[in-house]
Amino acid sequence: xxxxxxxxxxxxxxxxxxxxxPFKAFADVDADIKAFxxxxxxxxEGITLIAPEIAENGNTVPIEVDAPGAVSILVLATGNPTPAxxxxxxxxxxxxxxxxxxxxLAGTQDVVAIAKMxxxxxxxxxxxxKVTIGGCGG
Amino acid sequence: MAENVxxxxxxxxxxxxxxxxxxxxxxxHPMESGQRKDSDGNKIxxxxxxxxxxxxxxxxxxxxxxxxxxxxxxxxxFQAVVPxxxxxxxxxxxxxxxxxxxxxxxxIK
Numbered sequence: 253x254x255x256x257x258x259x260x261x262x263x264x265x266x267x268x269x270x271x272x273x274p275f276k277a278f279a280d281v282d283a284d285i286k287a288f289x290x291x292x293x294x295x296x297e298g299i300t301l302i303a304p305e306i307a308e309n310g311n312t313v314p315i316e317v318d319a320p321g322a323v324s325i326l327v328l329a330t331g332n333p334t335p336a337x338x339x340x341x342x343x344x345x346x347x348x349x350x351x352x353x354x355x356x357l358a359g360t361q362d363v364v365a366i367a368k369m370x371x372x373x374x375x376x377x378x379x380x381x382k383v384t385i386g387g388c389g390g
Numbered sequence: 391m392a393e394n395v396x397x398x399x400x401x402x403x404x405x406x407x408x409x410x411x412x413x414x415x416x417x418x419h420p421m422e423s424g425q426r427k428d429s430d431g432n433k434i435x436x437x438x439x440x441x442x443x444x445x446x447x448x449x450x451x452x453x454x455x456x457x458x459x460x461x462x463x464x465x466x467x468f469q470a471v472v473p474x475x476x477x478x479x480x481x482x483x484x485x486x487x488x489x490x491x492x493x494x495x496x497x498i499k
Binding site: 332334335337338343346354357 | 410411423425445446449450451452453454455456457458459460461462464465466467468469470471473
């Protein structure tokens, strides 16, 4: 298979577009993470994020976060127009620092969970979810 | 004002003292994200439940901040320790200022 000049130009434009678009979303994600952690380093042990690998319907994707001992857990959908999904703050009577809910995903993306530990450290887990039908209307 | 908002909660009827129980809650609410457009192309304004809290005899169990990315009819499942007989209080805070309250009693086996 040979590439004509037109093909090459089109491909280059497509690549540039694909690279440029997620950058804006990533900037929002970074800002959200920084607001939560204050820019601290994050470990990866001690947090579990359970999300389906393939979600047929982006309108309702079941997720579960579990971080034993955590004070609070922040959940972000990195590819959504607004990445924040929710923050779970655990009180004195929470039996286990685990919670499940259902979230909306605009398209195939990584879901990120960051837990704040009582000693002030942070741990992070992420899971890629393939979405067949996006959940933001439009 | 959101219509037909109805909380549903599942809490066990009784538990051993100090036992950890699972609580499931669901509240019917459209959770309009503010991203969608109606047939004329106008944005439908955001209208969601932005906060949920659960307390047991006045002590906090969980306090959740909800964003537009939470699905319609927000469902939450979490765990609570039951040190004594008492009452769980569940509160949902709507964007429009409404507050939906529900309580459930639990006995000790």
